[in-house]
């Protein structure tokens with residue numbers, strides 16, 4: 001059996017695990033919990049979809065005026081976790097936050113279905129909404145105004161989580177799980193690896 005922890009770069013290992021999970025999970029293998037903190041230091045968490053893994057970053061897309069966006073921009077940090085029930089594995093990430101470039105956000109925006117693009121434009125994410133009808137009306141208005149080629153709104157785009165710490169976890173017999181914590185050593189541009197008690 002190949003070693004699932006094989007390799008020195010935890011981002012590459014996480015990418016490999018996600019590929020496996022895309023086969024074994026029922027749906028949304030890329031669903032991750034994204035944690036932020038508010039101004040009082042109180043944690044906040046919600047699911048988002050992990051859309052890309054780059055050599056140094058985990059990327060998701062959202063509304064830049066949403067609660068999550070405000071909180072992670074303010075603190076400059078975020079944490080995320082993915083758990084794959086089918087694989088019994090977990091990836092935890094803590095990192096710094098950067099916005100994607102507009103080019104990258106545009107590229108992803110046009111890859112979305114037309115209706116998702118209308119929705120992204122119409123939704124004042126995280127703001128109070130009096131009824132579902134109001135939202136549907138707004139989506140129809142956007143569809144009429146924007147036609148077949150809607151422009152990405154400036155307040156919608158991607159965030160990169162640039163990890164300084166990653167933990168890879170795999171279920172073990174009798175709860176004797178395997179846990180490895182990786183810390184990025186920026187001077188050497190290398191990851192250090194430490195096994196942890198489960």
Ligand SMILES: Cc1cc2nc3c(=O)[nH]c(=O)nc-3n(C[C@H](O)[C@H](O)[C@H](O)COP(=O)(O)O)c2cc1C
Pocket residue numbers: 028031046047048049050060061062063066067068069125126
């Ligand atoms: C499986 C799943 C995937 C989601 N993916 C996203 C996403 O990629 N981007 C996003 O903005 N919201 C996504 N959401 C909605 C968020 O969980 C959340 O409700 C929304 O972004 C508002 O969060 P906020 O008010 O904390 O900013 C997803 C929800 C679920 C359950």
